[in-house]
Amino acid sequence: MSEAAATRRRATTRERLLDAGRDLLAREGIHGASVEHICEHAGYTRGAFYSNFSSKDELVLALFEREFADLMRRLEVAVDPSTYAGMGPGDALSAIMDRFLQLRPPDLDFYLLHAEFQLRGMRGDIGGAEFNELWQTVTEQVGGIVQRVLDELNLRLSVPMSQVITILMGTYDTELHSALVNDRPMDEELLRVTLPGLLLAATEPAS
Incomplete structure (x- = not known):
């Protein structure tokens, strides 16, 4: 097997282990999901696991880094200015x-x-410390994205950005939590209307 093929195979194995970890950690919790169960769910041996991760904790760190990187990539695509050119702020x-x-x-x-x-x-x-640090980075990145959008729309905040991010992310998380505990789909229409409304309420024309 060529070095490039081996690298691709290793990357595929790592992603499948992360996918399996995601499934099990969400259902069984970090303490409940064992390395053996993750390997079984992914269809790999313990040897394959330990050739990619030194421990379950290392997999957990890699998993939340991957999750937040994916979140930020999708958010960046969503705020592409070309997709809302010519629209009013609310729209x-x-x-x-x-x-x-x-x-x-x-x-x-x-x-x-x-x-x-x-x-x-x-x-x-x-x-835990790594998560706290990463979460702080994520909130700062979200704030930067919100600021870019407001600049494009010629708006400025009338309250601190930190408060805006707390309100926006808190509203999203609260709706997720409500959907989870009540075993129902998320109210996407609420998010489409409420989150933009909350942001507009905290802004004013920049000029």
């Missing part, structure tokens, strides 16, 4: 939210994973 923000929901449909597994990661951060478990 533009609604179009961005609609596109984001299409690119990343509501995912209760992600909510459960995020809850697991948050608990690690609050408890100071292995990986």
Whole structure:
């Protein structure tokens, strides 16, 4: 096998292990999902696991890095200025939210994973400090994206960005939580209308 083929095979194995970890961690929790169960779910041996990750904790760290990288990629696509050129602020923000929901449909597994990661951060478990640091980076990146959109729409915030991000992300998470505990689909229409409305309420014309 060539070096390039071996590299591709290793990358495929790693992704399948991460996919299996995602499924199991969302359903069984970080403590409940064993390395053996993850290997079984992915269809690999323990040897394959340990050739990619030194421990389950390393897989957990790699998983939430992958999840947040995917979240940010999809958000960047959703805010492409060419897709809302010529629209008024309200319509533009609604179009961005609609596109984001299409690119990343509501995912209760992600909510459960995020809850697991948050608990690690609050408890100071292995990986908790790394999660807290990454989450801070994510919120800063989201703030940067929101600022770029507002600049495109010639709007400026009338309240601090940190408060806006807390409100927007908190509203999204609250709806996810409600959908999860009530065993129902997320109210996407609520998000399409409410999140843009909340952001507009915190802005004013820049000039």
